[in-house]
Amino acid sequence: MTGDAVTSLTPTPHVAPHDEIDFLAMLKSIWQQKLLIGIVAGCVLLFTGIYGITATPEYRVKTLLRPAALNDLDELNRTKVYTLPPTEALKRVGSALESYDTRLGYFRLNPALQSAFMKNGRTLEQAFEEFNFKALKLIQPDPKKTDLLKAYIGMEMRYPEGLDGKSVLNGLVQYAIEMERQQISKDLQVIIQNRIREVDSKLEAARVDYAAGKDGRIAELLEDDTLKRAKLSDELRALRLQLKLRRENRIAQLEEAIAIASSLGLKRPSTPSSMGQADLGATGNVMRTEVINQQIPLYFMGTDALQAERQALRKRTSDDFADARVAEIRKELMLLETNRSVQVLRGRQNEELFLKGIEPLRAERARLSAITTDMSKLELVSIDRLAVDPVRPEWPNKALLLLLGLVAGAVVGIALAVVRFVVVSRSHEQKRVELPQVKHIPADELKGRIVIS
Known part of the structure; x- marks a missing residue:
């Protein structure tokens, strides 16, 4: 081969690929892989849709309690042996609602509640643990706020489909209130008996003193x-x-x-x-x-x-x-x-x-004996809002699930496209650096010869 110059093919030294990414090329590659992204997003969306259809619906109900009126507790406070302000009564009911024993006692008395949570071979204790820690939630205001108008206690319950949630939650509240009524009645009986024994001891001392004087x-x-x-x-x-x-x-x-x-x-x-x-x-x-x-x-x-x-x-x-x-x-x-x-x-x-x-002692004893300890009609709290049947299930939220599935599928598809782009780009770069490089040599130096080095 003759001419002014001869092209000679000589191998060049190995050059390491660099880590720089061409974002424009990556975006172009992602767009070219839109079918892959669509397929992945569709699969994830289909999976979330199937889960939303087959998942057991869970509902949420809520009740709200506020302090009782002063006249509701007047009968108890007028005894002068037991004082219970409205805010203290609300705290006692809240403590009862949060009490492990109160919840366990109500759970054992409610067969429908047991059947709703005793699934998959669970024992009574395991079912109650799920009901206690997962289904119930006590809502309380900021303890730093002492305003009576802002005092409240809320109770939420999540429950599976098939259970009468509003009846269960309202029943739990009434059960806790009744337990507190019984406890107050017992406390009142003990206090009255102690006061009567104290008055009797004073009367007996007066009798002994009189007998000794006589x-x-x-x-x-x-x-x-x-x-x-x-x-x-x-x-x-x-x-x-x-x-x-x-x-x-x-x-x-x-x-x-x-x-x-x-x-x-x-x-x-x-x-x-x-x-x-x-x-x-x-x-x-x-x-x-x-x-x-x-x-x-x-x-x-x-x-x-x-x-x-x-x-x-x-x-x-x-x-x-x-x-x-x-x-x-x-x-x-x-x-x-x-x-x-x-x-x-x-x-x-x-x-x-x-x-x-001893006339004051006799009067005090007569007054203590006349105090009734039946607190079955005592209004400890005011139920500001009863639990009602929810309009829709709390979970699963199908629209939210589909939206999340679509977003998650798109993100996964784009991630796969980016990974594919990076892998392909690295592969092409590696092949490019390994191919021979063409070099131009002047004709007078080669004298009409083609030299391959």
């Missing part, structure tokens, strides 16, 4: 009577001894006077003046009147009178009549034989009437 009063009265009786007895004995000594002294005086009168020859009562006149002799009937200021000696009574008095004193068996004080003492002793105050104290039939300072 016994002390009786003991004091009897002691006073014993002391008086002893003093009067001592006085009577002393007085009788005094009268006896006085009688014996009188007898001794009479005996002495009798001896003097006998020696003087005085047989009948006489006077000193009459004795003097007797010595002078009588001169006729004379009437004498003597006025003296001295006591006439006893022997002037004469032996007859003195002996008669002595004989009478010796025959005396008792000197009690000789002093009026003896009769008074005997009267007082007779009065002391029966203490009427003690008799009245011991004969009291209803001693409760004599207890002092």
